[in-house]
Amino acid sequence: MDKFGVAQSQKYDVYASRLLPREEYFTSGHRSCQGCGEALAVRWVCKALGKEAVIAHATGCMEIVSSGLPQTAWMHPWLHVAFENTAAVASGIEAGFKILSRKGKWPGRLPKVVAMGGDGGTSDIGLQALSGAMERGHNFTYICWDNEAYMNTGIQRSSSTPYGAMTTTSPPGKRSIGQATWKKNMVAIAVAHGVPYVATASPSYVFDLYFKIKKAIETPGPAYVHVLCVCPTGWRSATDLTVRLGRLAVETAVFPLYEVVNGKYRLTVEVPKIRPVKDYFRLQGRFRHLREPEINFIQRQVTSQYELLLKKCEAAYPEFPVISHTEESQEGA
């Protein structure tokens, strides 16, 4: 049994792992890579959803590793249709349940409707369907598994790939630094739609993730949760460092954990002393080609974006890492 009653969830923000549900809704036996951060996130998110949920899933790693006929890793009712339309499918499911309930054909409470997709399925090809579903105000939760590239098809760049990262379609070379654009801000896009609950989350911070999902599904109307998922295969990182890397993303302010409730920003994990981004980059092959000046450029961007976020959150300034002024990258100039 899930010990967190629906309205109670916010009370349990203490570390008490035994209170988390033992039920597995995303079961073992699926075929994700060793150390897959997405699979870890899916597992915890599904626990937070509880039994009374229905999932629409986009094409992508988590769909492919979990649902080869005639097997399935999903204990929830689950529907995969295509890559770019998950939000539209979820809006249909929600509307379908609504009319069945209105006509007395669905006894009892309606299940929570949840859509899930990768960063490609969300911020690129699925953005239109997501925008439509958010704008129409369906009562559903959209969860983006952001492993910062199209991993399922072999690590191609997406608009969520961070600046400088190597992917198979943003390779570094004589005329390329790797990914040449800054990560698309999906949270801001969701907030701009007036979505009442928007958050970032990470499976390296299980409680933060757990309660955010609870809040998201309790929110009437649309909710959007953007989950950073370490992908050892695509990030060229050691498989035993997944949780560590997820924490480093937060500790370096590369991926801050916050929520936006009815437009109001709040930092949910405060980091008193921000670590330099190179601590995070060092453990990942996808950033290996970056030189000091480029890393410094990125460091400045990360710091200034984090400052902007802190202002929105009205949060206290932490200690920032010191950047050596010796070198600046051309790209940064």
Added chain:
Amino acid sequence: MAEHAKRLGMEVSIAVSHAVQMARAEAIAAYPITPQTHIVEHLSSLVANGDLEAEFINVESEHSALSACVGTSAAGARTFTATSSQGLALMHEILFIASALRLPIVMAVANRALSGPLSIWNDHSDIMAARDIGWIQVFVENGQEAFDHTVMAFKMAENSQVLIPTMVNMDGFILTHVVEALEIPEQALIDRFLPPYVPRHQLDPKRPMTMGAFAMPEIYLEVKMKHQVTLMNSYDRILAIWEEWGRLTGRHYQPVERFRTEGAKILLLTMGCLGEVAAVAVEELREQGLPVGLLSLRLWRPFPFAALREAVNGAELVIVCDRALSLGGGAPPVLAEVRSAFYSLASRPAMLGYIIGLGGRDVSPEDFKEIVARAQKENPEAPSQEFFLYGVRG
């Protein structure tokens, strides 16, 4: 006329939306495109006024329209959508998935040319680009048929031995926008004919189920085979449902409709509402003593091989009138299909293909007479062209 039925004059699009209303559709997701618009506009006002208890999802594209329909149908709601041309093309990817998921969605297609050049006018290039999507596909000729077949489509799609989405094709503008007199049965009759939808598979936490799993090479073929067999087998159920409707309303439908085919040596074959135009020509030619008849192909998928062979029996020449072009290919779609239905037979009629009415080009009874005249001058064993683009200039 069935008991208590009302005879009313109305625009065919409105009649289609009444059919959807009387079928008690529960969910509609649609995106506007000419000439489908009147159908969905009227449906949204029926929902807005509480005359139809349904969810109307105003999606942001046709891709999302059909995706949302997959969602509503998987949730267990009776689902309808309508589109045309570019909209059908934008749905293309999901058309296959909806049928593979075996969701009994009903769609009206107001047939229209595909761009480019952009054309809002009628032909069949939209549906012919989507003929292999694994749906049941019906063509109608007039407003009454549009109404009747929209109601029947739900019963066909939802039959527990079928569970295949069903599409009712009606010519854009030249059918959808005309006002016709038609007979609207009593709601009670429709309720008797079409009971409330009880889904066989449904997204339900009480009985969790994975829908839309992927298939490795060891199983993909079997899934496809099952789909093909079920679609072909749906033929008998479809006929039974049409028969039941015929008993209730006095309006009987056949997969291949015949007009003046008795003793016909030359047969025109059409699909959609040009059949009524061709019938005028056939009538006149018969008066002149020419043994001409007309076949109208109502059921396009599953293709009615046996019924067609039977209907053609005795004819020497079949003139197949297509409304779409297979660019870079030989025979246009309907001619290709009809030919393949006869190729293996020891004795088969000669066949000539004429493409007519592309992109809204007007077709009159005179044109059909002219086509028959020209066809008679061809040597059917060695026609001067693979097919004829009738009426093309330059």
